[in-house]
Amino acid sequence: MNPYSGIRNSSKEDTIFTFSRTSLTLTDYIEFSRLTQKSDSSQIEALFVEAGACSITVEGADQQIHLEEDHCSTPWEIVKLSALFDPTALDLESIRKIQSDLTEFPLSESLRFRKLGIRNWDEEWKKHIQPTIVNDCIWIGPTWDKPDLEYRHIVHIDPGLAFGTGNHETTSLCLEVLANHALDDVGVVDFGCGTGILGIVSCILGARYSIGVDIDPNAIEVANRNAEQNDVERQFKAHLLEEFxxxxxLRSAKHNVVVANILTSTLIEHSRTLKDLVADQGTLILSGILANQSQAVSDAYRDAFDFSILQRGDWVALTGIRRENESG
Ligand SMILES: C[S@@+](CC[C@H](N)C(=O)[O-])C[C@H]1O[C@@H](n2cnc3c(N)ncnc32)[C@H](O)[C@@H]1O
Incomplete structure (x- = not known):
């Protein structure tokens, strides 16, 4: 079975909602879209995310019908990337920045934008959240989806106002590493926990405890609610970064596993904090990294970790064991 069946690839009509980080309510939204080469799409996606997009859609833009090949990447050579922005949160400065950042990518078409009429975005968006299957044994899906009981572990994750359904490559890479790691009785930190998906799955796979950390109060609320939903509220608790x-x-304890799926710049900026959280011989999993950024991230952790790389599409996750007797 395809472990990434949450990602649907087939014909040009198919759409992949790569992520939505906010609740899309019954309202108007501004949509920016542009055609781009598949090879540039992840970088452009990251630009939109940084500019505050609340949802991004990737669609095939060519006329070919493609067959599934590796199940892990979009099958189209040219894709249409559409980013939804809440108009009240978008200023002229951000629009100018998006336009200027995009000039470094070859343009087959300039950036388009349009105002979308009132729709019930919550319902539209729900249709595109697919269950994720990890290692043929874990089913992860929202509470409104019916779980497939043939899987050994069923995990219910509602995204609410946070990132992390399992559908995005950066999350599924971490899930794969965690599912292949011995988690029995270990302590885990899920740094940048979003919905809490990585910490909660760790508990379900046997971790003694898991601590979620995020800068977004919505994520803390969603993650703790998801923990209750999965009966692991005694093992998992999410905290705001400042409180942590x-x-x-919390700050001084060392943990067997630390997983962080955040943007590359944040992984580098917080390298000292993340290194300090990992016990000697403990494991650090870093994700949210484009393949061409992996060297910069490895360099920031080189004094304490040698990493192995797992890649899916344009994204990579780095996994390393902390060397003993290194101060970091
Ligand atoms: C890409 S999401 C990952 C969510 C989830 N862990 C997953 O793998 O799907 C990144 C999360 O990191 C949080 N974040 C961003 N900067 C952070 C920081 N400096 N410290 C802690 N969390 C941060 C964001 O609010 C967001 O929830």
Whole structure:
């Protein structure tokens, strides 16, 4: 079975909702879209995310019908990327920045934008969240989806106002590493927890405890609710970054596994904090990294970790064991 069946590839009509980080309500949205080469799409996606997009859609834009090949990437050579922005959160400066950032990519078409009429975005968006299957044994899906009981572990993750359904490559890479790791009785930190998906799955796979950390109060609420939903609220608790850093015993403890799926710049900026959280011989999993950024991330952690790389499409995850007796 395809472990990434949450990602649908088939014909040009198919659409992949790669992520939605906010609740899309009954309202108007501004949509930016442009055609781009498949090879540039992840970088452009990252630009839109940085500019505050609340949802991104990738569609095939050519006329070919493609057969599934590796199940892991979009099958189209030319894709249409559409990003939805809440107009109240978008200023002229951000629009100018998007336009100027995009000039570095060869243009087959300039950036288009349009105002979308009122629609019930929550319902539209729900249709595109597909269950994710990990290692043929874990089913992860929202509570409104009916789980396939043939899987050994069933995990219900509702995204609410946070990122992390399992559908995005950066999350599924971490899930794959976690599912292949011995998690029995270990302590885990899920840094940049979003919905709590990685920490909650770790608990379901046997972790003694898992601590979620995020800068977004919505994520904390969603993650703790998802923990309750999966009956792991005694093992998993999410904290705001500030609270985590200012609570002595949370900050100073060392953990067997630390997983962080955040943007590359944040992984580099917080390298000291992340290194310090990993126990000697503990495992660090870093994701949210485009293949061409992996060297910069490895360099920031080189004093304490040698990494192995797992790649899916344009994205990579780095996994390393902390060397003993290194101060980091
Ligand atoms: C890409 S999402 C990952 C969510 C989930 N862990 C997953 O794998 O799907 C990144 C998360 O990191 C959070 N974040 C961003 N900067 C952060 C920081 N400096 N410290 C902690 N969390 C941060 C964001 O709010 C977001 O929820």
């Amino acid at each position: 850093l200012n609570t002595g015993e």
